[in-house]
Amino acid sequence: MAKSKQLANKQKIDGYQIEDGFSQLEGKKKIEMLKKMYQIRYFEEQTEQFIIRGMIHGTCHLYTGQEASAVGAVYAIGGDDYITSTHRGHGHCISKGADLKRMMAELLGKKTGYCKGKGGSMHIADIESGNLGANGIVGGGLGIATGAGLTCKMKYANEKMVLCFFGDGAANQGIFHESVNMASIWGLPVIYFCENNIYGMSTPTDDAFNIDKISDRKLAYGIEGLTIDGNDVAQVYNTVAHFAQACRKGKGPVLIEAQTYRWKGHSKSDAQVYRSKKEVKEWMQKDPIKRYAQKLVKEDVMGEAEVSQLEEEVGNTIAEAVDFAKESAFPSPSEVEDDVYFVKQ
Amino acid sequence: MRKITYLEALREAMQQMMREDEDVFLLGEDIAEYGGAFGVTVGMLEEFGKERIRNTPISEAAIVGVGIGSAVTGMRPIAEIMFSDFLTIAMDQIANQAAKIRYQFGGKAKVPLVVRTPGGGGTGAASQHSQSLEGLVAHIPGLKVVMPSCPYDAKGLLISAVYDGNPVIFIEHKLLYKNKKYVQDVPEKAYKVPIGKADIKRKGKDITLVASSFMVQRSLSVAEMLYEEQGTDIEVVDLRTLRPLDISLILESVKKTGRLLCVEEAPIFGGFMGEVAAQVTEKAFDWLDAPPHRVAGRNCPVPYSLVLEQEMIPSEERIKKGVEDILTAV
Numbered sequence: 241m242a243k244s245k246q247l248a249n250k251q252k253i254d255g256y257q258i259e260d261g262f263s264q265l266e267g268k269k270k271i272e273m274l275k276k277m278y279q280i281r282y283f284e285e286q287t288e289q290f291i292i293r294g295m296i297h298g299t300c301h302l303y304t305g306q307e308a309s310a311v312g313a314v315y316a317i318g319g320d321d322y323i324t325s326t327h328r329g330h331g332h333c334i335s336k337g338a339d340l341k342r343m344m345a346e347l348l349g350k351k352t353g354y355c356k357g358k359g360g361s362m363h364i365a366d367i368e369s370g371n372l373g374a375n376g377i378v379g380g381g382l383g384i385a386t387g388a389g390l391t392c393k394m395k396y397a398n399e400k401m402v403l404c405f406f407g408d409g410a411a412n413q414g415i416f417h418e419s420v421n422m423a424s425i426w427g428l429p430v431i432y433f434c435e436n437n438i439y440g441m442s443t444p445t446d447d448a449f450n451i452d453k454i455s456d457r458k459l460a461y462g463i464e465g466l467t468i469d470g471n472d473v474a475q476v477y478n479t480v481a482h483f484a485q486a487c488r489k490g491k492g493p494v495l496i497e498a499q500t501y502r503w504k505g506h507s508k509s510d511a512q513v514y515r516s517k518k519e520v521k522e523w524m525q526k527d528p529i530k531r532y533a534q535k536l537v538k539e540d541v542m543g544e545a546e547v548s549q550l551e552e553e554v555g556n557t558i559a560e561a562v563d564f565a566k567e568s569a570f571p572s573p574s575e576v577e578d579d580v581y582f583v584k585q
Numbered sequence: 586m587r588k589i590t591y592l593e594a595l596r597e598a599m600q601q602m603m604r605e606d607e608d609v610f611l612l613g614e615d616i617a618e619y620g621g622a623f624g625v626t627v628g629m630l631e632e633f634g635k636e637r638i639r640n641t642p643i644s645e646a647a648i649v650g651v652g653i654g655s656a657v658t659g660m661r662p663i664a665e666i667m668f669s670d671f672l673t674i675a676m677d678q679i680a681n682q683a684a685k686i687r688y689q690f691g692g693k694a695k696v697p698l699v700v701r702t703p704g705g706g707g708t709g710a711a712s713q714h715s716q717s718l719e720g721l722v723a724h725i726p727g728l729k730v731v732m733p734s735c736p737y738d739a740k741g742l743l744i745s746a747v748y749d750g751n752p753v754i755f756i757e758h759k760l761l762y763k764n765k766k767y768v769q770d771v772p773e774k775a776y777k778v779p780i781g782k783a784d785i786k787r788k789g790k791d792i793t794l795v796a797s798s799f800m801v802q803r804s805l806s807v808a809e810m811l812y813e814e815q816g817t818d819i820e821v822v823d824l825r826t827l828r829p830l831d832i833s834l835i836l837e838s839v840k841k842t843g844r845l846l847c848v849e850e851a852p853i854f855g856g857f858m859g860e861v862a863a864q865v866t867e868k869a870f871d872w873l874d875a876p877p878h879r880v881a882g883r884n885c886p887v888p889y890s891l892v893l894e895q896e897m898i899p900s901e902e903r904i905k906k907g908v909e910d911i912l913t914a915v
Binding site for chain 2: 322324353354355356357358359363365366367368372373375376377380382383384385386387388389390391392394395414415418419421422425426578579580581582584
């Protein structure tokens with residue numbers, strides 16, 4: 241009896257038997273994950289408005305449509321674990337618990353922002369909470385994540401681990417090869433989490449890879465790896481939780497490819513001539529948030545009314561963040577050369 | 586005290602730090618059994634084991650990247666890049682990651698990473714194993730650049746670099762490593778030589794000669810020779826640190842001598858000494874009795890053939906000629 245129950249609790253995902261830990265989560269946790277997904281969605285919708293109104297000094301890469309990947313993956317690791325993020329990093333950052341006010345302030349270049357206005361969208365980091373930063377260089381986080389993994393092994397005996405987000409584009413950078421190989425030979429606790437959103441800027445993965453699955457590259461490094469539905473938050477959660485446990489036992493690293501899609505253009509200047517409206521529409525119909533909300537309603541975790549209430553709540557939080565950001569002061573020009581170097585007090 | 590070589594001084598610094606501090610570790614190519622391409626880490630595997638004397642695959646970008654990631658999360662890595670020419674293979678990590686992390690995150694991260702690497706020519710290793718790329722890295726805000734010229738400074742500066750809290754590119758010189766001519770009394774206990782402080786290696790009153798690394802040694806022998814031959818008294822200022830630059834010591838010296846001669850191994854065009862000359866011109870123009878002069882590498886890659894290599898890199902004769910020129914300049 242016990243055995244069959246255990247079997248029922250496992251799902252086969254791309255050849256791996258993965259424990260369905262998600263279904264064991266408390267309802268509260270499941271709702272919190274939905275809330276995070278809405279936070280990301282509305283944060284990005286607000287950011288888009290800022291872009292349209294010319295309030296973003298530089299550029300932004302919106303995460304809209306990929307929410308299940310960030311939330312599912314980050315919720316499957318511990319609060320003390322590390323993440324590295326990408327140029328499309330708002331979702332990772334929010335999932336890791338970043339303060340929306342300070343994020344919004346950073347986008348507007350304000351002194352109260354996470355980086356005091358020195359980093360902007362592509363460089364939001366919060367080292368204390370384990371967020372080792374977004375990165376403006378495609379693949380820029382891979383080496384850093386691997387190094388953080390080495391700290392986890394040498395200093396924390398794998399009790400801590402690293403979740404390294406990168407995109408399909410980064411999988412063709414040299415640092416991907418060097419990092420994953422190094423993590424493999426040293427057995428580092430790093431989950432290399434590739435968000436395949438089908439385009440590296442305008443170039444489709446079909447033009448950039450001659451393999452069916454990016455996770456097939458696991459063979460080159462002698463590690464585990466699989467491809468999952470990145471728009472299914474429960475599947476993402478279960479897969480990352482499964483391999484996070486393996487990492488803590490010293491069985492890392494792993495290569496996970498999460499298939500997803502970005503709804504918006506690459507950055508603010510993208511006319512999207514490389515893809516059809518029909519294609520975008522088809523993916524929007526597979527909205528990871530709607531899908532998850534429906535699942536929670538169907539499973540009686542929450543009612544339709546509660547979903548609407550949650551959306552409204554998140555909307556208010558975003559409005560507060562916007563007010564905070566707008567009201568915050570710009571940095572003083574005299575601060576321009578501060579923070580270049582660490583100076584001993 | 587005992588006399589030891591530059592290489593021995595570097596190794597002793599690392600050994601002492603590693604005995605005291607578990608967070609200090611080394612990573613790099615062939616640094617374990619082999620002891621590093623130039624033998625700096627010979628014997629360290631036996632004492633510290635392969636977890637802390639971490640041999641890597643030939644992956645310069647990941648060596649530096651892993652160094653950065655481990656530094657940001659609390660370790661004190663010392664990465665060895667086998668030849669300074671290979672810094673270019675890791676340049677994204679150095680220029681876009683290590684140098685930028687603190688600033689772009691609003692001063693909330695620390696990157697206590699040291700990248701040790703041998704630079705310079707004179708070994709017949711030709712264009713891809715002989716470059717002097719200090720100017721390239723010194724140009725990037727966020728990096729510190731250190732170039733010791735002698736065993737005493739090598740030990741003290743390396744200990745300072747590891748505990749500086751910033752990414753430090755620590756450029757050693759192949760011709761200094763084992764040369765018995767440059768052995769020096771070095772204290773056995775650990776000590777620090779401050780980063781950002783230049784040093785007067787020879788006091789003099791006629792000319793201020795600014796150099797770093799091996800060019801300090803070459804300049805010192807020219808200075809002694811000229812003093813004996815013709816009584817020209819050259820003050821040799823060893824930069825020790827290129828960034829941050831100790832311009833005040835240089836200005837002080839120039840205000841005394843009225844003449845500035847910069848000697849560097851790198852090609853003269855766009856070289857680091859152009860910065861020194863510019864700052865001295867801006868800040869001490871009225872004290873100068875002659876325009877600042879530069880003796881530097883020729884504007885070509887480092888060639889292979891001995892006769893060509895000797896022509897490319899400043900020789901004693903060229904430094905002497907530089908001294909003559911600046912003394913006869915109006």
